Amino acid sequence: MKIVILNGSPKFEKSATMQSMKYLEQNYEKHEFQYIHIVKEVKSYEKDTEKLKALCTMVQEADAVIWAFPLYHALVHSNYKRFIELIFENKLESYFKDKYTAAFSTSIHYADIHAHNYIRAISEDLGMNYVEYLSHEMQDLTKENRRSELKLFFENLLEFANEGLTTSKLYNSVSKSNFEYSAGATDKVIDTNKKIIIITDAAKEDINLNKMIDKYKSFIKGSVEILNLNDADIKGPCLGCCKCGAENKCVYDGKDGYREFLDHIINNADIIIFAGSIKDRYLSSHFKLIYDRSFRYNHVPIFKGKHIGYIISGKLSEDQNLRQILEFHTQGGNLIGFVTDEAEDNSLIDNQIYAFAKMSINYSERNYFKPETFLNIAGSKLFADAIEGGLGAIFIQDYKYYKKNNLIKKVPLKEKAQGKVMRYLMKRKKFKEHVQKNMVDFMITGHKKALEKDRGKNNGE
Numbered sequence: 001m002k003i004v005i006l007n008g009s010p011k012f013e014k015s016a017t018m019q020s021m022k023y024l025e026q027n028y029e030k031h032e033f034q035y036i037h038i039v040k041e042v043k044s045y046e047k048d049t050e051k052l053k054a055l056c057t058m059v060q061e062a063d064a065v066i067w068a069f070p071l072y073h074a075l076v077h078s079n080y081k082r083f084i085e086l087i088f089e090n091k092l093e094s095y096f097k098d099k100y101t102a103a104f105s106t107s108i109h110y111a112d113i114h115a116h117n118y119i120r121a122i123s124e125d126l127g128m129n130y131v132e133y134l135s136h137e138m139q140d141l142t143k144e145n146r147r148s149e150l151k152l153f154f155e156n157l158l159e160f161a162n163e164g165l166t167t168s169k170l171y172n173s174v175s176k177s178n179f180e181y182s183a184g185a186t187d188k189v190i191d192t193n194k195k196i197i198i199i200t201d202a203a204k205e206d207i208n209l210n211k212m213i214d215k216y217k218s219f220i221k222g223s224v225e226i227l228n229l230n231d232a233d234i235k236g237p238c239l240g241c242c243k244c245g246a247e248n249k250c251v252y253d254g255k256d257g258y259r260e261f262l263d264h265i266i267n268n269a270d271i272i273i274f275a276g277s278i279k280d281r282y283l284s285s286h287f288k289l290i291y292d293r294s295f296r297y298n299h300v301p302i303f304k305g306k307h308i309g310y311i312i313s314g315k316l317s318e319d320q321n322l323r324q325i326l327e328f329h330t331q332g333g334n335l336i337g338f339v340t341d342e343a344e345d346n347s348l349i350d351n352q353i354y355a356f357a358k359m360s361i362n363y364s365e366r367n368y369f370k371p372e373t374f375l376n377i378a379g380s381k382l383f384a385d386a387i388e389g390g391l392g393a394i395f396i397q398d399y400k401y402y403k404k405n406n407l408i409k410k411v412p413l414k415e416k417a418q419g420k421v422m423r424y425l426m427k428r429k430k431f432k433e434h435v436q437k438n439m440v441d442f443m444i445t446g447h448k449k450a451l452e453k454d455r456g457k458n459n460g461e
Helices: 016-027 038-047 049-061 078-089 112-125 144-163 207-218 258-268 285-297 320-328 346-365 374-388 396-404 413-425 429-437 439-443 445-458
Strands: 002-007 032-037 064-070 100-107 129-137 196-200 224-228 271-277 307-313 334-340
Touching: 002 016, 002 038, 002 049, 016 032, 016 064, 016 100, 016 144, 032 038, 032 049, 038 049, 038 078, 064 112, 064 144, 078 285, 100 112, 100 144, 112 129, 112 320, 129 144, 196 207, 196 258, 207 224, 207 271, 207 307, 207 346, 224 258, 258 285, 271 346, 307 346, 320 334, 320 374, 334 346, 374 396, 429 439, 439 445
Parallel strands: 002 032, 002 064, 064 100, 100 129, 196 224, 196 271, 271 307, 307 334
Antiparallel strands: none
């Protein structure tokens, strides 16, 4: 069978992801493997539609396709994302239709499910027969059991393709809208001394997005700066070289203006608003580029202490995977929320933008930060474990930051001792029965003390 590998790594043949594909090629010699290095060629695809069509013809002639990529900021690399955009922009979906496909990734497992949700949804939008995904840790190829599951993953794909087995569809297409937002008069403003920076990639044709940005700005009496990504001096994408790990120095430093662009936001904004239009099932690849390049600061939560919100043009409610990815990007900051144009009601959108603007100021002025949920708590723990281990030897600045900010947490000795004593006592029948009988009361003992203390405080005691 002819297998096309769509390589999403900027390191091309030297990527950890590609070593796993080479392993499959070595072990299944009767099959023909064709590698397409997407990240390397995407600029030429933008300029030469015939070259893009030639690539798509390779897909059309294949028996099966593997999307193979390392994770970049909860998704695929920005150039891989751009390649997907080009398929839809040039209406080349038919080349992918009915092809059996699977997805393989390498990462430390941070937000890997969201990247795979994205690729599955894209595959289904292209009319492909999506079989399954396999998410490996970067060093899994060195482990025998992981190599075995890699083989099984590939054999499953071959079996589906060879027998023409039926796959199931998980995602509905994101619907399009011809609604054009028309803002009403602004009759109220919010006075603030907080500094707001709006980051957008809005072009002239993004009518609704531009109008929503203007409407938000009209409600604010204070400093609102708009930074358009189309004007930013960004020479190229993240190369995945990890040279930034030692001193947070990127290979692009001094060659483009990205560091100054990012540092300006970090050093000046109290409130950051990202404003973009949904493009396929994410924002644009231009947005993905700035997220990827922010890796110059590695795994440090660069927006810690900021209040972050999103103005989105498009059906965000139909793309919950994107919503969660954007929530991931607020790690260390406070999520204001989302406002979109999908209500298709001018007055309602005006009111939603006002409420969004009011909350952005209220949260910042009151210094209110919502408690983190599983998304960021689990992500922080995963990073901390990785950085305490081998990753910290490469990402030295990460290790220093995590140690300084007590993010590499150990279970306190007192808690360990309490747990050990309780486990011993719970082996005793009478003690266990007493605990179980009074469990609900025990669970709120501390809460009752807090309420009593507060009651006394309010009564002036």
